[in-house]
Amino acid sequence: MSRQKIVVVGNGMVGHHFVEALANSGAAVDITVIGEEPRPAYDRVHLSDVFAGRAPEALALADRDTYKSWGVEAHFGDPVVTIERNKQEVVTGLGRRFAYDKLVLATGSYPFVPPVPGHEHKRCLTYRTIDDLGEIKARAKDSNIGVVVGGGLLGLECANALQNLGLETHVVEFAPGLMGVQLDEGGSRMLRRKIEALGVTIHTSKNTKNIGKGDNCALKMEFADDSELETDMIVFSAGIRPRDNLARDFDLAVGERGGIVVDSRLLTTDQNIYCIGESALYEGRIYGLVAPGYRMAEAVASQIAGGVASFTGADMSTKLKLLGVDVGSIGDAHGRTPGSISFVFSDEREEVYKRIVTSGDGKTLLGAVLVGDCSGYDSLLQYHLNAIELPAEPQGLIAPTAGEAPTLGVAALPATATVCSCHNVTKGDIVGAIDGGGCSLEEVKSATKASTGCGGCSAMLKNLVDDELAARGVAVDKSICEHFPYTRQELYHLARVGEIKTFAAMAGAHGKGRGCDVCKPAIASIMASLWNEHILETPHVGLQDTNDTFMANMQKDGTYSIVPRVAGGEITPQKLIVLGQVAQKYDLYTKITGGQRVDLFGARLEQLPEIWRALVDAGFETGHAYGKALRTVKSCVGSTWCRYGVQDSVGMAIFIENRYKGLRAPHKIKSAVSGCTRECAEAQSKDFGVIATENGWNLYVCGNGGMKPRHADLFATDLDDQTLVQYIDRFLMFYIRTADRLQRTSTWMDNLEGGIDYLREVVIEDSLGIAAELESQMELIVGTYQCEWKTTLDDPEKLKRFRSFVNSDEADSNVVFVKEREQIRPAKPEERLRLVSAGN
Amino acid sequence: MTAVEKIHWQSICTRDDLVPGSGVCAMVGQQQIALFYLPEEDQQVYALSNRDPIGGANVLSRGIVGDVGGRLVVASPLYKQHFDLASGRCLEEDNVSVEVYEVRLDGNNVLIKH
Ligand code: SRM
Ligand SMILES: Cc1cc2nc3c(=O)[nH]c(=O)nc-3n(C[C@H](O)[C@H](O)[C@H](O)COP(=O)(O)OP(=O)(O)OC[C@H]3O[C@@H](n4cnc5c(N)ncnc54)[C@H](O)[C@@H]3O)c2cc1C
Ligand code: SF4
Numbered sequence A: 001m002s003r004q005k006i007v008v009v010g011n012g013m014v015g016h017h018f019v020e021a022l023a024n025s026g027a028a029v030d031i032t033v034i035g036e037e038p039r040p041a042y043d044r045v046h047l048s049d050v051f052a053g054r055a056p057e058a059l060a061l062a063d064r065d066t067y068k069s070w071g072v073e074a075h076f077g078d079p080v081v082t083i084e085r086n087k088q089e090v091v092t093g094l095g096r097r098f099a100y101d102k103l104v105l106a107t108g109s110y111p112f113v114p115p116v117p118g119h120e121h122k123r124c125l126t127y128r129t130i131d132d133l134g135e136i137k138a139r140a141k142d143s144n145i146g147v148v149v150g151g152g153l154l155g156l157e158c159a160n161a162l163q164n165l166g167l168e169t170h171v172v173e174f175a176p177g178l179m180g181v182q183l184d185e186g187g188s189r190m191l192r193r194k195i196e197a198l199g200v201t202i203h204t205s206k207n208t209k210n211i212g213k214g215d216n217c218a219l220k221m222e223f224a225d226d227s228e229l230e231t232d233m234i235v236f237s238a239g240i241r242p243r244d245n246l247a248r249d250f251d252l253a254v255g256e257r258g259g260i261v262v263d264s265r266l267l268t269t270d271q272n273i274y275c276i277g278e279s280a281l282y283e284g285r286i287y288g289l290v291a292p293g294y295r296m297a298e299a300v301a302s303q304i305a306g307g308v309a310s311f312t313g314a315d316m317s318t319k320l321k322l323l324g325v326d327v328g329s330i331g332d333a334h335g336r337t338p339g340s341i342s343f344v345f346s347d348e349r350e351e352v353y354k355r356i357v358t359s360g361d362g363k364t365l366l367g368a369v370l371v372g373d374c375s376g377y378d379s380l381l382q383y384h385l386n387a388i389e390l391p392a393e394p395q396g397l398i399a400p401t402a403g404e405a406p407t408l409g410v411a412a413l414p415a416t417a418t419v420c421s422c423h424n425v426t427k428g429d430i431v432g433a434i435d436g437g438g439c440s441l442e443e444v445k446s447a448t449k450a451s452t453g454c455g456g457c458s459a460m461l462k463n464l465v466d467d468e469l470a471a472r473g474v475a476v477d478k479s480i481c482e483h484f485p486y487t488r489q490e491l492y493h494l495a496r497v498g499e500i501k502t503f504a505a506m507a508g509a510h511g512k513g514r515g516c517d518v519c520k521p522a523i524a525s526i527m528a529s530l531w532n533e534h535i536l537e538t539p540h541v542g543l544q545d546t547n548d549t550f551m552a553n554m555q556k557d558g559t560y561s562i563v564p565r566v567a568g569g570e571i572t573p574q575k576l577i578v579l580g581q582v583a584q585k586y587d588l589y590t591k592i593t594g595g596q597r598v599d600l601f602g603a604r605l606e607q608l609p610e611i612w613r614a615l616v617d618a619g620f621e622t623g624h625a626y627g628k629a630l631r632t633v634k635s636c637v638g639s640t641w642c643r644y645g646v647q648d649s650v651g652m653a654i655f656i657e658n659r660y661k662g663l664r665a666p667h668k669i670k671s672a673v674s675g676c677t678r679e680c681a682e683a684q685s686k687d688f689g690v691i692a693t694e695n696g697w698n699l700y701v702c703g704n705g706g707m708k709p710r711h712a713d714l715f716a717t718d719l720d721d722q723t724l725v726q727y728i729d730r731f732l733m734f735y736i737r738t739a740d741r742l743q744r745t746s747t748w749m750d751n752l753e754g755g756i757d758y759l760r761e762v763v764i765e766d767s768l769g770i771a772a773e774l775e776s777q778m779e780l781i782v783g784t785y786q787c788e789w790k791t792t793l794d795d796p797e798k799l800k801r802f803r804s805f806v807n808s809d810e811a812d813s814n815v816v817f818v819k820e821r822e823q824i825r826p827a828k829p830e831e832r833l834r835l836v837s838a839g840n
Numbered sequence B: 001m002t003a004v005e006k007i008h009w010q011s012i013c014t015r016d017d018l019v020p021g022s023g024v025c026a027m028v029g030q031q032q033i034a035l036f037y038l039p040e041e042d043q044q045v046y047a048l049s050n051r052d053p054i055g056g057a058n059v060l061s062r063g064i065v066g067d068v069g070g071r072l073v074v075a076s077p078l079y080k081q082h083f084d085l086a087s088g089r090c091l092e093e094d095n096v097s098v099e100v101y102e103v104r105l106d107g108n109n110v111l112i113k114h
């Protein structure tokens, strides 16, 4: 038999999944992909991550080289416009022709824009593609207010994006509630409450009848009830419509309200044409999620490769985080099944709503709605998907009980249980991967693809893998190094409980050997976090990294840089002058840092005490730029000067910086305080960030710039000063207690089981009963603060180490500077040779 | 060769100049020598050239000392490679090593063979 020619129209998520499945099936086929978008398939589901800082390129699912290596011919940026069914050929916009034996339509859908007069205005946009993203970003630049039309899943996601872009955000919804498809009325109401608390204004039961020119903004929306709303831009997200025009034009059956009709083999009314993904209409239904689309793609790939797989519908359960609010919807969320009964739990104070829908006998779970707390989602989904018999009192699954909520342990799941619905991976597949030699989460992920889609299953996957590995007696070695068979967390605990205050005592009690450059600084840091003794006290001195030992940052040539603390970035002219004078006197290279302070470079070891003497005398303190410790708390100018500021951000930043200065931690800690939502201090990229609101402060946690930027999570809103500080105290101490060595808060959070919800339970609700202890530990650190440099200057014993040579006052001849832009810099090797041989 | 090299033990500093469990640097002629003082070991003092051959700066005396697989080492403060205190060998890079010097304590005096 000759090779079958397969042509795929559309290179979206589902079209790509199909190509991948078929290309890897070994079938004798020649595949051609034709995509209208200018780039290969990308991850549409995570589109909004781009607003949170992810590069659009990082969303790519496919690239041209991979297609080439699979032998797939791919054309992008040229849509198919004609299907000549009798000739079995398609024609593209540029007139290219491709013959097929089987044609697969994966054309997806487009955002529905209601035909309101004025909707063509250039400030009216949609949100579906990478190109759309670019336009939204560009428009947002000269906008203050943004409206999203549509309060469904995508609309709210889009509202999140607009908020991230700093706009005053409104959602306009036609129906009386939000997310009507996935949520019942109670859930929808709770969601609204929570979203409004985040500063998004929701307008429901609004029918837009005209979009005209605004008086204060670019646009004015007029509604059927005669109310109006002014805005600078509008994004339509009022539902999707299948792209079925090829089917309409070339006489394939389409549904009454659109969608290309397919049977369970995914065949259209032409036996050589399949349709998959969001353009397919199966049993009167469009499946607007990736997982069902992937099932369709796999079924068709299997048929073409000679198999018989079919599609019989798919589960539409979803778990999402919308504007930081957890939302889950499973099966029959509205309780529409005849005879079904519902159990509802609603807590307006904590803003949690949960509902489960069971069969009349209470034995099977038909559906569920979760708003504000999705911790039970995984268990509930498994009850639902695998028809596992519910406990006798099913309400226990959602009611907050005194003890542990009864969750369904991973061990109890049948092998057929789906763990990852995006990639259709069952528990059996995962166990198989482990039996096949996978012995870490990463290996199981790459062998099965589980948890590489929407990520919704990641917590469950981790539990399952840990559980299976433990059952096989695989001990995962988490020892910090060869000297201590413990993790950093365990060492911290041992030191705290055993009141161990020195490395020697620690090694004697729990370690072996002499220690090394891994465990010594880690334990020194634990000692500092716990007991806060001066890092250069005799028992600690040999443990520190060179930067801590000399309380300065070593540069490439062995000289040091000096960073005095400038709390909140606020500095008097007099102090600036002193910095200038000191730098001038010692001829130090001077630079404004990224942390709102000044760095003086090029000091030799023996000069450090003299320089610090001058700085301390002028009122400066050490900035801990060298330590795994609190670094800077950046500020914006805030309400004192700025016309938009709503609180005194500088005052708060200085207060915070002074409170936590000297606090040593598993890694460095950075913070910032902004005076309003414009966020000029970039607080959302910090380990903890504070943004002023009309009513107080919003606290964000676990952000990161650096190598792998992470947008901070909104942790709590509208806090008063005292509560803010209380939460930060607890948060920081909990991090210090439980993080790994050299783990920033961002990676700590990414690895924290239960994530932000769990952290809130611990910090806000005190679920572990340790809040008081965390606070008093912080009080101890705050109360025992000393400027390490000041203390050192007063102690001749400590100063002894600040000599380049114990037996000579010479300077290190290897340190050679040249001038550039009127300041010194280390000479390059060739320059140094020249200068040194010329007698300097 | 007729010239006989004159090697002798030279006093460079006192025990009080050393820092237990850590390093300091001494100047011997034009040579910078890192001295590590490990009072608990049989050989209490070790001496290496202070120059980190990988980072190209004179900093080894400012590294952390410890042991790796039973060998006493110092970790360079620049890029963390380990150098064996007894042999001068770099553990990470086969063909890199630093000069080792013979040292001993004589009462309160630190003597080096030079
Ligand atoms: C001086 C400064 C650059 C500048 O000229 O502006 C700087 C200099 C260094 N940074 Fe930085 N970082 C400086 C601001 C930043 C910022 C911006 C900020 O804080 O707003 C970031 C990104 C924000 C963040 O950390 O989330 C930053 C992310 C890093 C990272 C990556 C951390 C990460 O989590 O990925 C490292 C490497 C590390 O810590 O492991 C690093 C490490 C370093 C080291 C320690 C590298 C080294 O080992 O020598 C540099 C020390 C220089 C010195 O001798 O003082 N520096 N560094 C800035 C000092 C700020 C201050 O006043 O203390
Ligand atoms: C912002 C956003 C968030 C989402 N979040 C989630 C989520 O959390 N979970 C979830 O399950 N789903 C989510 N979805 C839905 C999910 O993205 C879709 O279900 C999925 O992309 C459908 O895949 P598809 O291949 O059918 O369609 P698409 O991904 O839309 O791909 C269709 C492709 O075909 C191309 N095309 C159309 N006509 C032609 C033609 N004539 N010739 C050539 N090419 C053509 C289109 O340009 C497009 O590139 C989200 C969608 C968006 C927009
Ligand atoms: S970005 Fe890199 S080179 Fe620049 S200061 Fe930070 S660590 Fe040094």
Ligand code: FES
Pocket (backbone or CB within 6 Å): A419, A420, A421, A422, A423, A450, A451, A452, A453, A454, A455, A456, A457, A458
């Ligand atoms: S369920 Fe989406 S990645 Fe597993």
